Amino acid sequence: MVELKRRLEELRKKFAGNAEFFDPRFRRVAEKIFRGGTRAAPYSGISTFAGLPYKEVNFAAPDFGDLQVAAVGIPMDLGVSNRPGSRFGPRAVRSIERIGPYNHALDCAPAYDLRAADIGDIPFASRYRLEQCHDNIEAVIRQIVDAGVIPLSVGGDHSITHPILKAVGAKEPVGLIHIDAHCDTGGPFDQTKFHHGGPMRNAVLDGVLDPTRTIQIGIRGPSEYLWEFSYESGMTVIHAETINGMGIPAIIDKARQIVGNGPTYLSFDVDSLDPAFAPGTGTPEIGGLTTREALELLRGLKGLNFVGGDVVEVAPQYDSTTNTAQVGAQVLFEILSLLVFSPAVTGHK
Incomplete structure (x- = not known):
């Protein structure tokens, strides 16, 4: 009892006053987000x-400044074969509050550790022509890449990954780490x-994706x-079906x-998750990943040479709980966190 009282007095002296942060890991984040308490x-x-800052970009003559990462919305779902609606994905993902700023598992605060911004949505010349939309996507992403900035995209259906x-x-x-229910x-x-x-x-046949450095995780359903x-x-x-036996660490x-040490792209389709966790998607398949498995998997990729990533197939109108948008926003945050440690960023940070 005496020891407990002594410890309590120590805690009161240290923490009973203002909101103090003594651990340097926490202080560096708190100092960014607290203003006058x-x-x-x-x-x-x-x-x-x-929660990234917004940067307006004129895509006719883009200036990305000193950005290292550009997050961009791609509200296009003309490529879906089943349920449409992922054109509303970027807006739904943006609407999710309380994502970040600190990633305790990776010990980073990407919004502050990176020079990153939300640059809005890709403008489309026509909302009705799939191939023209793909041309518009490729043109904007090429602008980002040519400026030495890493693109982080939110769809939209998965056809956007090709351009x-x-x-x-x-x-x-x-190379490619592709997390999905479908190949x-x-x-x-x-x-x-x-x-x-x-x-x-299409990407392999175009010579832009190395299939021998590609891994597809979570595959299932009737379309083998x-x-x-x-x-x-x-x-x-x-x-x-093999995930439980293999285990996420394996x-x-x-x-x-x-994928090794080479440049690698990360693509996450929310239908990789079981629809119990993410029902708001165009082609749901039962028997998928849990959200905890997905987070463990993503966080285990720390240090790989990521040169871009996307989160696709969030179709919010099929999910009144907003769980799918929550998943999309958290996965986006995890990919953003991985970019803090990517050689593609740290090499010119």
């Missing part, structure tokens, strides 16, 4: 991706190859017959082995 309410102000990879991998084919290596159908079921196939290209091209496929090790 208060901080902005999470539900106030202009909504941006992961993104065409820009990111233009100088050198990139997205299907061929043309219904008179187009640009649907959301084929972006990774469409994904012969994944196996034939040399991609590594981890089916959802999958992390495998992913790190596959």
